[in-house]
Amino acid sequence: MYNNGRKKYCCAYTNCPYKKTESLKATGHKNKETRNYKKPTCKYEGYTGDTYCKDCGTLLSSGKPTKKFDHDWNSGTVTKKATCKEEGSVTYTCENCGETETVSTKKTKHDYREEQHKNATCTENGYSISVCQVCNDKKKEEIVAKGHSKGIRNKTTATCKAEGYTGDTYCRTCKTLLEEGKILPKLEHQWNDGTVTKRATYETAGELTYRCRKCAAKRIISIEKLAYPKVGTxxxxxxxxxxxxxxxxxxxxxxxxxxxxxxxxxxxxxxxxxxxxxxxxxxxxxxxxxxxxxxxxxxxxxxxxxxxxxxxxxxxxxxxxxxxxxxxxxxxxxxxxxxxxxxxxxxxxxxxxxxxxxxxxxxx
CATH class of the missing domain: 3.80.10.10 (Ribonuclease Inhibitor)
Incomplete structure (x- = not known):
């Protein structure tokens, strides 16, 4: 209560006219109560209730609405079975309020089975034709050509004695000749440091023999005759x-x-x-x-x-x-x-x- 009060006093003696009045402070709203509370359900909103003073009946504060509860749906019942052509539906029922909700379900996948097939080659695409066993829907899938799988044949390594060959390029799958190889020139001999196999003299020329480190080929070079000592030696x-x-x-x-x-x-x-x-x-x-x-x-x-x-x-x-x-x-x-x-x-x-x-x- 928010209004101040008054208190009057009278003298206790008979025939005494004395009186006095005292002012009393307001007590404030001490006794409060909630009115109009409403519990929320899955159908309706609730209400927190209004606050009143119990002593004077004054509305102290208004309440607020509270959200509805979520429905407590069951596991649902198939009301229409989905196929590969049409969507289906499932109906769910709230176990609290009995409200229902129907939700559509996706089409099922086609049950395709292959009826025709052509393998792809190295250069040509292939294909696969399949038919759905439920709705007879057909689909054709292209199989991309694999391309040649290259391999080398007839390759020979060049040596100091014979020419080499890079080899012919064939497809390992279809055996087609894709590219002819090229002839590789002979390698140069890798001569060693040489060995004197015949010493030069003043009368005859000598010989210096080189051998190839790779193929054992030999090359003989003449060594000039020794020069005689000069006049006056x-x-x-x-x-x-x-x-x-x-x-x-x-x-x-x-x-x-x-x-x-x-x-x-x-x-x-x-x-x-x-x-x-x-x-x-x-x-x-x-x-x-x-x-x-x-x-x-x-x-x-x-x-x-x-x-x-x-x-x-x-x-x-x-x-x-x-x-x-x-x-x-x-x-x-x-x-x-x-x-x-x-x-x-x-x-x-x-x-x-x-x-x-x-x-x-x-x-x-």
Whole structure:
């Protein structure tokens, strides 16, 4: 209650006129109650109810509507069976209020069975024709061509000996030749580093043999003859020095040991695999050899240069085996200042000629 009240007081003594009044505060709406409440159902909305003061009957607040409950549908009854041509229906009943609702159901799938079939090939499409066993509806499905399944035949690998072939392209399915292959050129040989199978000499060419690492083929290359040592090339053999005068053929004796008493000038020498004829005794080859007493000159000597035996004061015997000396290639100046009793021994058939060559010396 929201209105203030009043309270009056009177004196308790008789005949006393005294009175007083007190103001009382309003008590407020303490006793409340709900009116017009309505429970919701699956058919109708409900209502929360209005709030009233129980003491004064004043409407304190209005209520609100509440939503209906959902129907409590049963599992439904098929009222029309669906087929592959028409939809069906199912009717549901609320178990609370008895209200019904009918819902349509989808058509069923066709019960197709294949009646005709043509397989697809590599290049042509195929097809399949099926008929529904319920409604006789027909459907045709195209089967897409598979395309060629490519494979290679007749492929050969190129080698160093023979050409190769990329191979022909065939379809593995229909065996059709799709593309011819190409010839592959022979491979180049892979030669090894080569082996000397015949050594070159001064007389003959050599051979260098290469072998292919893949096919064992061989290739032989000629190695040029060895070049003879040049003119002037020096050799020292048994203390004597020789120099090449004709490459690969002849040498000159140019120097001998000063301590040797008995010297033989050989017909030939062997040096670096070459046999040389000793054809000449150089100027001063025996120069000032005071220990020299005897010399034998080989059969291939064609020239004895002047002063070859210069100042060999103890040289007493010279044996010449060569028959090729002439006045142009030898004379007594070769033995200048040799021993006074020097004797030169020569082959009999050239004795007369050699006496003229070495005129003034004792020739036997």
């Amino acid at each position: 020096s050799y020292t053999i048994s203390g004597n020095e020789y120099k090449v005068s004709k490459p690969g053929a002849e040498v000159i004796l140019v120097k001998t040991s000063k301590t040797t008493k008995n010297v033989t000038v050989p017909a030939q020498i062997y040096a670096q695999g070459i046999t040389y004829k000793v054809t000449s005794i150089g100027a001063k080859a025996f120069n000032n050899n005071k220990n020299l007493t005897k010399v034998t000159i080989g059969t291939n000597i064609v020239e004895i240069n002047s002063n070859a035996f210069f100042n060999c004061k103890n040289l007493k015997t010279v044996t010449i085996k060569s028959v090729y000396l002439t006045r142009k290639t030898a004379n007594k100046k070769a033995f200048k200042n040799a021993h006074k009793k020097l004797v030169i021994r020569v082959p009999k058939k050239v004795k007369k000629i050699y006496k003229k060559i070495f005129k003034g010396l004792k020739v036997k």
